[in-house]
Amino acid sequence: MDLKQLYQDIILEHGKSPRNFGKCEGYNHDAKGYNPLCGDKVHVYLKLNSGKKVESLTFEGEGCAISLASASIMTELVKGKSFDETRDIMNAFLNMIKNTSEIRSNHLDEDQKTKLMSLSGVKQFPMRVKCATLSWHTLVSAMKGKKEEINTEVID
Amino acid sequence: MDLKQLYQDIILEHGKSPRNFGKCEGYNHDAKGYNPLCGDKVHVYLKLNSGKKVESLTFEGEGCAISLASASIMTELVKGKSFDETRDIMNAFLNMIKNTSEIRSNHLDEDQKTKLMSLSGVKQFPMRVKCATLSWHTLVSAMKGKKEEINTEVID
Amino acid sequence: MNIENIKSQFPIFSKKINGKPLVYLDSSNSSQKPMCVINKLNDFYKNEFSNIGRSIHSLAVNATNKFEETRESIKNFINANFKEEIVFTKNATEAINLVATTFGQQNIKEGDEIIITELEHHSNYVPWHFLRETRGAIIKFAPINEDGDVIIDELKKLITLKTKIIAVTHLSNVTGTIVPIKEIVEIAHKKNVPVLVDGCQAVPHIKVDVTDLDCDFYAFSAHKVYGPTGVGILYAKKKWLEKLPPYIGGGAMISEVKKDKIIYAKLPEKYEAGTMPTAEVITFNESIKFMESIGIDNLMKHEKEIKNYALEKLNKINSVKIIGNPKNKAGVIAFTIKGIHPHDIATILDEDGVAIRAGHHCCQIFHEKMNLTATARASIGVYNNKDDIDMLCKAIENCRKIFDLK
Amino acid sequence: MNIENIKSQFPIFSKKINGKPLVYLDSSNSSQKPMCVINKLNDFYKNEFSNIGRSIHSLAVNATNKFEETRESIKNFINANFKEEIVFTKNATEAINLVATTFGQQNIKEGDEIIITELEHHSNYVPWHFLRETRGAIIKFAPINEDGDVIIDELKKLITLKTKIIAVTHLSNVTGTIVPIKEIVEIAHKKNVPVLVDGCQAVPHIKVDVTDLDCDFYAFSAHKVYGPTGVGILYAKKKWLEKLPPYIGGGAMISEVKKDKIIYAKLPEKYEAGTMPTAEVITFNESIKFMESIGIDNLMKHEKEIKNYALEKLNKINSVKIIGNPKNKAGVIAFTIKGIHPHDIATILDEDGVAIRAGHHCCQIFHEKMNLTATARASIGVYNNKDDIDMLCKAIENCRKIFDLK
């Protein structure tokens, strides 16, 4: 296992100064996520425009470096995407962390893929996978307009 | 351990043909005993005379050779004894089986002691002690006029 | 694997009992353990021990993974559909209590009926009796015949609109009766009645496929399947585990705890409160591998051969009576000897190194029905061979001699 | 016994974790096992295995005797009055559930009050929560102060005529607070309220004398006292065990079973249904002997020294904050590092072979009260020494480096 892989500079940096932190103005969707294992909490705020695309996306929350960085990077990558595109990106991300070691998605450019790959170190730390995926599950839930809190002990 | 000690001829003989088996006429006390471990059952019938002495004593029941022989020998030894004498004999018997290796009682003659000592083999077979003691506990209960069934899993 | 030489894999058989080689015919009570199982337990405690679950250090991650591997193995071994359908308890008894308590809490009210059979072990009766005491349920006993078979037509007749559950053994620990569970489940499901199966004696000895049986609940114990003590297994269809309330409350079975509310964890953790028998569950995986390395068909064939040999030889001994003669009989043989009480038999056999059990074997209802207070029982495990049966019969002859029987 | 060299008795410490020697500081979760314990378990399974109780062959008699010897040892170890006051469960969580369920069934009705504290482990909250759900009980939380001490005066004020039981930890698994149980029991008994003590963390680390404490119930787990997993212990005053209904129903806990009635067994069997963790209970006797061979006073002295050393060193590290500062603190040290989440700490420490725990340690109420979502926790066992603490501190420095803290 390799700590340097896990705590890459970009992760530490996003963890320390997460982007798009706070409530975005005029949000029309939001959802909460909770990881009881470590107490990580995330609250995602989302403004979908009339074309059902992500106009703005922000989050609030507390958690470990991995979970904050993952949420922060997510808010950067998903802006402008549709629901289906977002879901595809999430699946590509989950697949990268659980199975393959690359991101397979047509909805991200190479730079974006590289950014997302900064989370690939989690692969070697199975107990930390949920830290990296919580914000994504919460985002999808927000887009679906679900009311319940996402709970990593209840989802897989 | 020594099987010959346990299954002495006198035990086998009493086990096969128990004395004083059945209900005695005019009994004025009786009690039931049960050993759930092996299913042994005993029902003691007792006639106490006006002087509170055992005028007649019989039993019915089913069980292993040890338990039948013990009950059978008991009916022979206790006849004519008072409550206190009976209790003393029982304690001497229990004490022999659990602690010492002789019968210490002023209420039995040498022949009677020898007879009771035929059950001493049980000492080496701790799982069989209750087989030997059930009828005695039941007798004491009958003399006390107790109503509940004696249960070896409930007494010690 | 050569089943004839399997005894050598069980270290206990190099021991002497009362100066004689051990002839162990008490496997229905608990089985002996093969070296691979003992070694695994030893190894885990020596080199890998950690609690599972919430810690994220390497030892804990390793233990958690191995723990879940056992769950996966069990799932495959009994052909369940989902890993989350396998819940670890401390023994089969707790597994049945778990169902009786939680199912009862949700579904049993005064006058509701529970059907069990006259073959049941106390562990599949007392938990239902509790519902009789606390909720006013009625327990109906499906009768057995002289052979020790459940009379299916009679069981059928007992089902009414008030029947809430049927609880039945898969394999009797007295007569060795193999109960036609699939047929009973079909009958029950037609009337929308769920079925709990007590599989304690079945899992070690016959092929068990819970998907094929289609039962709702299936309980068994690791210690009878060549595994360590302290581990029971409950299989339950997911829909039940999702619907029923939790059983034991505490750490690990929760997701979120506040002063005014508690959210329970997902399956299977919802039913696994507190520290599990971690090392023992992890070790049980070796028992399953051991069973699989033999192959359940080979094992059944072997045990059948030994059973048939035993029945043949025992039947030839004067005054020995085999109790029950079911259509399908596994290697569990209860018997009596006219003129010798079972407890005397057990004591005398033990002097010859032959370990059997005497008593009611936690089946008083059965014994009462058969008008017996106790029986002697020889039960066969994978390690038994014909020599063991010969020793048994020789020891019985010794009993007969001591008691001077003709 | 030389406590400085005690590590050599624990085989796991010859293992390497991520290439580094193991520094195990997660004993509050579960302790490592000494060789004498591991050997006993191995030996029992290899040479003596049998189920206990009803069989009367030599193996069973031997196992039954050894099983009861452990009960006797535990009785002496915690100074109970009677052997029958010691009941074996699968873990402390089950022990507490046993009391909550049976006591609740008999004594709790709608509106009755149960007092617990803000320090409690989920295992001493969820079982009582069940009574809130099923019987309409009210749970009151005795508050703690910033130091992590239970405010006894506040607890006193919570007691009313409706208070039916007080359940409280003896030693917090987060702050290491040693709770003045004797004082609480005196207060409670004056108002005729019984007290259950969760002694999970106390038994391995401080002297426990249930007769002196005069508590009604005392629960703990073998696996935290250098013993095997799968064994919990409930001490309960005889009067309670006699009066309360049984908990789990099945084999061994009955005396007589008929179709229409069941008579339960005498104590302690009444509470020990089904096959017990036989081998593990028997093995636990070695853990007690191990504790006794060290001597509880020596052990306390040793652990105190290591704890003080740890507190001193940790307090010197910038941005490390120790959580709680109780009057009496055992070797359980929860801490945070400003700028690094506990889960990140645990992951990084693990790379250096240092096993600690991060999270809420099954104490969400405590964490909420302290306005924390999670803490890191280093907990000390008899095998820890100052080198371990040095390693811990070095690994923390590494965390700080990775996160570029000043």
Ligand SMILES: Cc1ncc(COP(=O)(O)O)c(C=O)c1O
């Ligand atoms: C204070 C306290 N209570 C209860 C428990 C539960 O013990 P177990 O998991 O062994 O049931 C623990 C340990 O996890 C504990 O630390």
Ligand SMILES: Cc1ncc(COP(=O)(O)O)c(C=O)c1O
């Ligand atoms: C048929 C049957 N059911 C239930 C049990 C109870 O199993 P355990 O004691 O492992 O809980 C047994 C074994 O004793 C059994 O043979």
